[in-house]
Amino acid sequence: MSKKHNKLEAKNLNAYYGDFHALKNINIAMEEKNVTAFIGPSGCGKSTFLRTLNRMNDYIEGFRVEGDILLDGRDIYAKDVRVDELRKEVGMVFQKPNPFPKSIYENVVYGLKIQGIKKKSVLEEAAEQSLRQAALWEEVKDKLDKSALALSGGQQQRLCIARALAISPSVLLMDEPASALDPISTAKIEELIYELKNDYTIVIVTHNMQQAGRVSDYTAFFYMGELVEYNKTKSMFTSPKNERTQNYITGRFG
Amino acid sequence: MSKKHNKLEAKNLNAYYGDFHALKNINIAMEEKNVTAFIGPSGCGKSTFLRTLNRMNDYIEGFRVEGDILLDGRDIYAKDVRVDELRKEVGMVFQKPNPFPKSIYENVVYGLKIQGIKKKSVLEEAAEQSLRQAALWEEVKDKLDKSALALSGGQQQRLCIARALAISPSVLLMDEPASALDPISTAKIEELIYELKNDYTIVIVTHNMQQAGRVSDYTAFFYMGELVEYNKTKSMFTSPKNERTQNYITGRFG
Amino acid sequence: MTNSELNRLKDKAFQIFGIFCTFIGLVVLAIFLIDIVMEGAKRLDWDFLTSLPSRRASQAGIKTAWVGTLWILVLTTLIALPLGVAAGVYLEEYGKKGRWANFLEINIANLAGVPSIIYGLLGLEIFVRQMKLGSSLLAGALTLSLLILPIIIVTTREAIKAVPRSIRDGSYALGASKWQTVWNQVLPASFGSILTGIILALSRAVGETAPLIVIGALAYVPFTPSSPLDEFTVLPIQIFNWTSRPQEAFLTNAAAAIIVLLLLTFLLNGIAVYLRNRQQRKVKW
Amino acid sequence: MRVTEKIIEGLLWLSALITILVTIGIIWVLLSESIGFFKEVSIVEFLTEKEWTPLFANKKFGIMPLVAGTLLTTLIAIAVALPIGLTIAIYLNEYAHARMKQIVKPMLEVLATIPTVVYGFFALTVVTPFLQQFIPGLAGFNALSAGIVMGIMIIPMISSLSEDAISSVPRSLREAAYGMGSTRLQTSFGVMVPAASSGIIVSVILAISRAVGETMIVAVAAGQQPRLTMNPLVPIETITTYIVQVSMGDVPQGSLEYKTIFAAGITLFVFTFALNNLSFWIKKKYQEKYD
Amino acid sequence: GGNQENAGGSDLSGNVQVDGSSTVYPVTEAVAEEYRAEAPNVRVTVGVSGSGSGFKKLVRGDVDVANASRSIHDDEAKAAEQNGLSYVELTVAYDGLTVVVHPENDWVKEITVEELKKIWEPAAQGKITRWNQIRPEWPDQELHLYGPGVESGTYDYFTEAIVGEARASRGDFTASEDDNVLVQGVSTDKYALGFFGLAYYEENKSKLKAVAVDDGDDSNGKGAIVASLETVKDGSYAPLSRPLFIYVQSKAVERPEVVDFVNFYLDAAGELAQEIGYIPLPDNLYDEQRQKFEQFVSGKGAASAKQ
């Protein structure tokens, strides 16, 4: 395999909620078109880190970041970066499916509409394409104008993925995207991630070691705000270097 | 070891939330002074079953049970059974620590007070004893009148256990009692369970296979409302009989 | 990327408009307050608070009015609080489903929107005439109690709803009965919010004029009431009375009385806000 | 133990029952007096006659002028309060700092606690003269000033209740919108407001029914001239004003004139009853949409 | 006998309940306030529920004294009879109705009753809408009318006196039972014409202009006459001055504190009425009222005491 370039990099990253030091000196580089999994016990800072990657924490009162996060080598916290542009580049999928209370179609084209795209043919095409990518097209093509809230949880989550894909990001952040779903839906999402990594750089937070093992190329283990270990998933699961990593993945805690 | 008698038994148990068939023909017998773990993927009915064991589901609109649950051979759903008496016999600890927003002391003696016990000496003695049993006494003995909400999560959970012990139940039901806790607190709770099984019959729901392996004598694996396999924990983890059990405990799904 | 720039521009424009609207609201408020304080502050002194009403503006005071208002506050609380909380508890904890509960709920929602003047007509017929209470404190307090009852019920329900299931589960699991759970856990845990609601409801009752006029409380009462069956006057009525006098000096009196009334409502609202904040800080579920 | 439980439940039930008794009481009081009225005046006349002069020698009993006055002032009030209140709600929710929201919201709520008599005089002595500088045809008493001031009074109802509604839209929706690159404005109007629409509509309806029931402002500032018009520049009379005037006036009780206030009262009740029912059903219908 | 004119009743105690007209209210309030110094233990409360309500309560015996700006109606009187009550009507002061215009109105100096009738009668509605329709030399401008609420005794009286039939008037005028609101209206409207109680004019002389009224009857003063203390008192301001009454019922006068209060009332009313902007009766008329009341108390008057 040819060496892939670093899509996302964090350099000496520290993050605080008020006085609380949530991320401690994180250094990590994630390659493009790979899946990186963040694992670690609850409260260790996985979500916090994930959300600093598209500045979703900007709106949290008292939250601040030190150090750099580079997307394709550009600091995303630089003054001249427009958050809305950044987020079009770095899409996000959340733990609980959160479709807008609108029709399926409106959900998918939302991102394009707010960019000012109005042409129906463009929108429709984009909708179909991203629903196909999210492996949802066949299930919903006949009811695009039905409320998205009427879908099952697993379908809703795939809709949220389709919605994120519609604005053609290059990075996809996913915060425990399957933890609220049943086993069958979970399997579908995992399959989907596997498909998507051909085109997207994916970062996924998961509580489920097995899931991390199944879907990711690289795994980062966080513990109390620190990045304890970061390695190819296979190496990490078979021969963790750090004792805490070992304890965690063998289920001694968490 | 002498043969222990069956503390709790379910016979042809079916449970429904409205039209939804949540538990399908469950037959199981749990021995006294043992720890039984319920495992299975999310939504398989673990909690539902656990809560039918002390009729906590009574208050859920549309919920109904068919079949029998026997506590020491007596049907707990019989007409003449008083729910409050039953619950004094069968204590319960929940996933998220749920101390009452009162002092530590008030939390522990609550169960006794509502039984009408007012004598201070009795209450105080009971409080100390159950806090000791829950391995919390040393940490809180100087601040019994402080709010229970000021305790850490792990301490709160042990307080909830102490609270349940104070009314001297013979069975303790625990629904993922450590899933919201940090690793250190989790270890403490597991230790505690190990201690308590000398005196109590314990049923614990857990998502964490390793935890089930560590604390339980028997394990029951549920899948989509069915009890797929029930066996000594050791045998189950080393040689599961059912393929789905095997898949689950090796992390193929869930 | 002009589209994106346009969007940001609109965003900024709306922000400015938002500031403007908020500002308008606050400015109007400031105008009111300044206007009233300028007019009334000069009249506001100890004598004003301790004097009886009089035909001479310079001698007239609001003793009977504020004492009457306090009486009304206390009586209304005594009547409306137990009733409202009990009804709220019933709806939220007991009769939750079914047609009957649904009916009760619609009914309360409706009562909450019935204009206060209609409560006045109700009070006039039922309390003043049928129960022969006359234009007494009790009749006034009963009328206002009915007026704020729906508000108390609704806030009680909201407050109770905010108590997490886990607290109830914890109590039930220890063998507590329903009422024991409500009394020992649910009500204490929600009492702060309930109180907030009640205080806000009371601050509404304190400012009501129309229903009291309808039940005949517009009167010269030169003594402070000593029992609930006495006649009374309250601040808004006194204000109303003074604003309709020919002598301009009474308008100054009215303004001074309005300051007192506003201070009272601020006090009540302040307590409510304080309780609300304390509750939020204290309990994080 | 069981018996106490039952007794307590019974007591609680009784308390809830009282609310029904209140409604019955209201309907009974309004009906029993207005039945006498409708014996002498046909409902058809009541609803179709275009003049309301029950106290004049030449009596006409058409409620429409009062209804028109009520609608007109309410309409003006809402036209003022809705855009301002909603903008404030969105601004406080999406743009302002949490701290600012915490201060501004209760301050605005003070607007709703100022005695309405005060508002009335403000409308009459400040707003009307001010407006007369721009609108030459504006009468000294008019629906416009009263409506505007009423609008100011109900701003906090809309701003606070709508803000609550927007706040209670699940965080996840807001995050989804931001996550896709929305600006704050797009998030507000594209996602939050539609998602909170039921709560916002309810707040507006409550504000409307408050405006419909408001008495003192119109009594002081709008004149008392029942007039079937939608012209905001001239004096009008509302239902509530009529009730207060008559109940303070020299009309003999039991007379037909006196009974008119109950006929007017029942009209008012029907109005607010319909509005409240509407808001209740809207709330019910959309309540369970999330979680 | 209830003759306690020397105010020796300072040891009296009890309640005296008064209710009724808002017009008479200020007089009774002033009397009650002064009476406190006389008999500190007697609690006098004065309600303002309108003449109608006042009568209704009086004839049921719910109140002792009713304030009234009109005489009792027959059906109200009948109710008293049914309840076994009688009552006495006592005149306590006069109120002058003042016709006012905006101070910058330089065309109207006086107006005749005929013209007032032309303006206010029911037939005028929608027709008499401009000043020059009354007198051609007056400007061709819209006429804006202001008057007390139609449910008030003041309005009753005005229509009776001007139009000739109580409550017969046009409906398209701005009404308020709060005279301050009318003051505000007329004082900000150059083309206004309104009427209300003399007291409100006296207090707002700078903002208003009173119009002299000519009743065309020279026997009670020649030409147009402006409302004032003197002209009302001597009866020359006709027909727009009216008497204000209190009614006392027969059960109430069995209680000495009521008798004492009413006597005090008749003694003090003249001075107090003037103080608050009404017009006292000539002194001899107060004597008449006192005699009438004394007769009533001693049981001779009964319902026939009505004039």
Ligand SMILES: Nc1ncnc2c1ncn2[C@@H]1O[C@H](COP(=O)(O)OP(=O)(O)OP(=O)(O)O)[C@@H](O)[C@H]1O
């Ligand atoms: N808004 C906030 N304000 C203050 N502290 C916060 C906030 N959000 C998170 N934290 C704290 O920061 C730490 C890291 O939180 P984070 O949500 O990143 O954990 P996580 O690894 O995602 O946990 P989980 O697996 O439970 O989702 C935790 O201790 C948490 O309490």
Ligand SMILES: Nc1ncnc2c1ncn2[C@@H]1O[C@H](COP(=O)(O)OP(=O)(O)OP(=O)(O)O)[C@@H](O)[C@H]1O
């Ligand atoms: N109150 C309820 N009403 C309707 N359905 C319910 C209710 N509670 C649970 N269920 C359904 O019953 C099934 C079993 O739920 P249960 O909570 O017992 O699962 P569980 O095994 O405890 O899952 P988890 O590991 O997520 O806690 C699920 O499909 C759930 O959706």
Ligand SMILES: [Mg+2]
């Ligand atoms: Mg997380």
Ligand SMILES: [Mg+2]
């Ligand atoms: Mg569960």
